[in-house]
Amino acid sequence: MALYPVSAKTVAKASDFVYKETKKNVAGSPSAAPQTSPVPRRSTRLFRSIKRKIENVVQHRVFSDDSVAPHNVFVHYGTRRMKPRRFLGDVLTKYSRKIWAMMDKDFTEAIQKIGRI
């Protein structure tokens, strides 16, 4: 039970990090050239579609809402006419090890505080 607040805190921190980095990837200048990264924020629909949903205390979901930006999947994976800009996938690729390390550190510190290690 002592680790429960730590779990909640570290998962929230991790999902917040993923959410902010994903937002950055779709917040390009509206006047930027087409097909550049970060994705130019012209209609702002893709930017607004990035959401974070708390399923439960230790399960958060960062996603692009199809109802706001139905074209999200084509931007992410590319089409015949458009190269992919993996605004969410790249965040996980680049930072998953960093996020795991961050969570590992939080848990180790919490366990050390209660004297198990």
Add this chain to the structure above:
Amino acid sequence: MIRANNVADIKECFVQMLDALSSPWSDWEIVSGWPDRTILQAAQKDVVYVLSPIKSGEMQNQGGLTRNYWDMVIGFWVTRDEGGPSEVDVFQSNVLNLFQNPQTVQGSQFTVEIASTTYTDTTLKEQGIYVTGISGPIEIPTEELNDFRIEFTVNLTA
């Protein structure tokens, strides 16, 4: 030997390695980077594309040079006329057979030119690239109803 942290070298090694494999790999066109409309239309065969690797972490070796973890996408793009879903299945099983067997993937020989030096009958291992795993496939939605795409992510260190 590939240059340190050079994504183009890593990608080129994989392109040449896949290109040198026998059938059914020889039935597919190996493309380096994103296959846009021009490439897809010009291609005479189904297209296998290798995207630039993305650094996913660092491996600290005591007393040695730091190596990096990389994730690299290998995808397959086919139209219904060229085989469609059945060809996707063939690609899928061949990718798994290749990358899940360390001896096959690390021992496949190819020729590659890196920084004006040509390496003949070299292997990924000789170039300092080690495949550590593979994830996928994921089915990619397409705009065209007759297009089919799947992608794998290859995990490697270099």
